[in-house]
Amino acid sequence: MKNRGHLVSIVVTLLFAFSGAYAIDLNSAAYPDATLSLEHGNPGFGASVLAVNAERLQGWIDHLATFSDDETPAVTRILFTDNDIAARRYVKSLMKDANLTITEDAVGNIYGLWEGSDTTDGIVGTGSHVDAIPLAGKYDGVLGVLGPIEAIKALQAAGFKPWRPIEVVMFTSEEPTRFGFGCLGSRVMSGHPEIRQKLEAAHDENGTSFDEAAAAAGYPDALKNLDSAVVKNKYSAFVELHIEQGPTLEEEGIPIGIVTAIAAPAQLTVTFSGGGGHAGATLMPFRNDAGLAAAELQLALEAAVLGTGSNDTVGTAGVVELRPGAVNNIRDVDGPRRDSVVEKVKAATEEIAERRKVGHTFTIGNQDPPATSGDRVLKAAVEATEQLRLRYKMMPSRAYHDSLFMARVAPTAMVFIPCFKGYSHRPDEFASKADMENGVRVLALTLAKLSVGPKTDCCH
Ligand SMILES: *[C@@H]1O[C@H](CO)[C@@H](O)[C@H](O)[C@H]1NC(C)=O
């Protein structure tokens, strides 16, 4: 029998989140019908005119779900595979049907533009992703791509004329499945400093490079043209519609969540390397057991989490692998607080390694800053929700989204709707038509307000 753990890495996921949640009850008489101003040539329309066809949206969602490597209801759609390419074609056909002007950038982000009467003051963006991890569901991301197309159709039917243009974005690879890191398209768009290096190094499980995969999907010379995909100063605001992916809204019976901040992950790799040796013959005082060092670090991690003294700080220890290459993912909407926990874990790693005489490495993979939502976008979303007489809750996003990166280039917010038991990334992921209708109406009115409203808190 060998000593336990010659080389041990631990995999730990910590989730920290700050929640300033509150709910507002609406007295139905308190909010007047939304009349969008007469500014910028709009006749104005009441919120009650804004009719969203949830049946049609459901039909699109169901059809998109058929482009899957697994049998429905499971959705598996990996970047630049045949089903992803078919899904892209379908999304473009829907954009075309809504009279949007379609463009695509070097890495396959797809844009559908509804022209406005002004071209000098930035574009109002909205969007999400349609790629899906293996055996996922049909709503994650998809609602944020097809919902805006329905929102635009509803605005068109209500006679709305955009002043600032409104654009739907389908981001490339929000999920990390094929190349190992998430939010690929939005990182490129935001001009993320390490993205070129990441993409140059990226290979899938079969050794196909990102550039090769992109070229095969119809996006040649992606890396060469990477800089042309950066969208600094393009958007005056950005808003993403998404299922909550948590149970709060459903449990509390609140139809709309307005996201005030998005948690960002920090990835750490911790390895302890012990001496090995014969487990029977090596006396306890002479051991340097990497497995026990890893066990201790998990307790230190728990202590660091509890040490913040806040119920909003939570941590889960995941897998302990008796092999190299483990990831420790820490998230928070408060950057310094998250980083203070990273520091404590680092100090504990060093102390444990020294005391137990085991070698160690501690590597910070990425440590993206969290994002705070833009005031003007939040205000538009709150007003829209109130005018539609829907109850809502201000809440953080504990998962990260393309909006985390869009927040670097434009004031950004997200709108959540409830989903069944908070399930996501599984085949029984579900959002009701009524909830989607509410979400799309809020999105539509928010986009309209951002399109015609003043640009007060700009950002660049
Ligand atoms: C799109 O354009 C066509 C042709 O100009 C027009 O007939 C149709 O009504 C438009 N559709 C929408 C949704 O505006």
Ligand SMILES: *[C@@H]1O[C@H](CO)[C@@H](O)[C@H](O)[C@H]1NC(C)=O
């Ligand atoms: C890698 O190759 C296997 C076997 O041919 C295939 O099933 C899989 O889809 C490939 N992966 C990707 C991302 O193309």
Ligand SMILES: *[C@@H]1O[C@H](CO)[C@@H](O)[C@H](O)[C@H]1NC(C)=O
């Ligand atoms: C944390 O939650 C528990 C259980 O709801 C509650 O009793 C306690 O007061 C909370 N502590 C803080 C600091 O909010």
Ligand SMILES: [Zn+2]
């Ligand atoms: Zn998503």
